[in-house]
Amino acid sequence: WDVVEHGYSARKTMLILQLWMTSVEFVMLGAGLLVGYLTVQSGAMTVGAVTGAMLMLIRLRGPLMGLMRVLDTIQSGYASLARIAGVVVNPPQPTKPAGAPPKEGHVEVHDVSFSYGQGWAVEDVSLSIDPGKTVAVVGASGAGKTTVAALLAGLRVPDSGTVKVDGVEVTSLSDSERVARLAMVSQEVHVFSGTLREDLSLAQPEATDDEMIAVLDRVNADWFHQLADGLDTVVGAQGLQLEPVAAQQLALARVMLLNPRVVVMDEATAEAGSQGAQSLQDAAEELAKDRAALVVAHRLDQASRADEILVMDNGRVVERGTHAQLLEFDGRYQQLWTAWQRGRQ
Template identity: 40%
Template sequence: MTHLPIAGRREVRLATVGLIRGDRRAMAAVLALYCSATLAGLAGPWLVGRIIDQVQHGADVSTVDVLAGAAVVAVIAQILLTRAARYAGYRFGERALALLRERFMDRALDLPIATVERAGTGDLMTRASVDVAALGTSARDAAPEIFISVVQVVFILGAVVVIDPVLGLCSLVATPALWMVARWYLRRAREAYLAEGAATTRLSEELAATAEGARTIEVLRMRPARVGSGDRSIGTAFAARVRTLALRSVLFPVAEAAHAFPVAVALVVGAVLMSHGRLSLGSLVAAALYLTRLGGPVDWILQWMETLQSGAASLARLEGIGRIPTTVPQQRAEPDGDRIDVSGVTYAYHEGHDVLHDVSLSVRPGERLAIVGPSGAGKSTLGRLLAGIDTPGRGSVTVGGVPVGQLPPDELRRRIALVTQEHHVFLGTLRDNLALAAAEAGDERMGQALAAVGADWAADLPDGLDTMLGAGGMTLDASRAQQLALARLVLADPHTLILDEATSMLDPTAARDTERSLAAVLEGRTVIAIAHRLHTAHDADRVAVMEHGRVTELGAHDELVAASGTYASLWRSWHGG
């Protein structure tokens, strides 16, 4: 199993800058609101200092009332501006997250099927769920909180410097310790959170594989092995999380200890300045209040830094999908007809272990070709190559003279469609599931497609085409799910259909009736049927027999039976003759 790539630091930075640039006006509004809220918050301590100085100089009550009233107004203004800033920041974050989700989905849906199969769905699903959720927290919560906290720190330090430059220097005494611990943390956080994400992916894959294969596990008595494998994955995930926890256990205590130190130093130094007449009591109190407030935003920065690191790791995993070539180069050459030619094809899933060996075959437009042979002969692999899912290691597969791997995906799917034994029923109505193949199809055409594949049960559904399927709705068994997939194929109406055991879930009689109905509906279309049931081969124009990754016989049914070769033996064995 291969792993999907992860974006580098530069790619993550570029993606972040791109999101900000994509909504500049909103970002400017957020910046203005946060700065205004911070400025309003600075008024309170300054006014308290002014009140103290005025009282010391014998000011009357009315002056104090005016200053106190101004402080109340400043607090109310700060609350309102902060609320507006957070609201604008959350909206900006949600829009950025929505854009990322859409981009991720576009990239994921455009990935080559072979890439997804080799990577496994666990990695992709973890990125689509866990990583998107983590990034959502960062974009919606962590980034705005860190931003406003940084603004507050800068403005508070500026206010202390304005009161007295010496006190401003006192506020920085804990900065070296905070800088060192933050740098130590950041050097280790990215790799630690990427490792945690990878461990979570592995655990998800283990759980999904165990759940999906529960019956096989029980039949083959594999429970101890699967439990052991699951325990190892859980142990790896646990160790990865302990590592990130260890990083936090160093970061936060140092930050907590660094809050009180600047305040204490400022009070001592401020007392000395007061004794020399360089500082008033009100100014010292105002500076102390500012420095006390400094602890809040610093705490928020350090607390949300952990979430931001997790979000950055998730963004790297999401952006990593963009590293995968989504499609082959967009070859605009127009195929000359629909003839399919396989020339000297050799293919291996793993280097050095060829599955197909020098396979050559031509399929004429409108021909019905059956591919038969024992399990492991390479039939399904050849079908994947014909459908453009995989690319030959050597040789070529062309349609109309153009390599299938160089056709744009929409053009390829318009010409060639593959239906396998695996069928997915999407959450939604029966109509939604059918519309995936032809969005413009009306009820009548959908009904005809269902009838063509023998799906008589569809007419008896309580809500007809509007019947809900999947979780919370009607559950289709394997045979009905297969008929639904075939109905989609009829609606898609490609010129070439590749049926890889596409009726295997139906009983033999129903399967043959369905294939005959399909043949009538798809008259004039090229049909390549990969089958174990030899009645499919009997009805075909030609039969290709595969053994050990090679085409060993090719001809009409009667010719091959008369030749008394491998096909004749298969036919007699299957037919009981």
């Protein structure tokens, strides 16, 4: 609501300035016409000279409006500078190493509850994932799936309960300890402006060209081999604009280079569409191999391949089991699966 009020105040200020500009322009032109009439009547100026003077007055509007736009830009720049200065002056304090054991990828979520301020977003959620196993989370929008993913990734701190990776609380891991163990791929990925090599090396600066090409092949990025410049191809805002499927494959390739023991995929294949769905699904399964994987599944055929499925509703886990077990149970998952199959047909 504060954003709405500030936005309304800004628009109102611009409207008032615009009205003042229009009023001043009206008075200025009216005065110019009156003075011009009197000077022409007295013979002090010709009609042509008065017309030229009036045209000059009219042209004053452009620079004045330009000044208003510059002031608006200066204010936006000042706000941006304040944010940058705030980060520089008061940077986030690094977390001290927690003394975590060698990375293996054991995940334990025990009785976790979390609230955004009004009611529980997730309540009493428990799950465990061993290395090489995949757990899928399904449910309607607002069921709490993404919140569970954020809690496991350490992006949120639970109000109660524990989230542990290799026996250590996720939120107590240092940056280096967390990066070595855990990575998250969301539905919204970013292609950084630069060469493909630079984009991939963000995950592993020491990676060789052969290693980069190998991970691109593992995520089915066939489009890479059609690039004339290969890894030197400039992508992002200043270069080649990658299609959504290609951008998602690039994000998955970066995670493979990072080589964490736990991966969290929050609807990482949701933007694939019908043409790229299978390609991205295969890439996601390749990424999950030999790792503990939590998958927030948008496509139920992706969930059906998981070792365990959690069905969430209103922040709680209402069903859990394999795909076959849940279909036999004839509950919420069976309803979702039937609706999914009907939609595909």
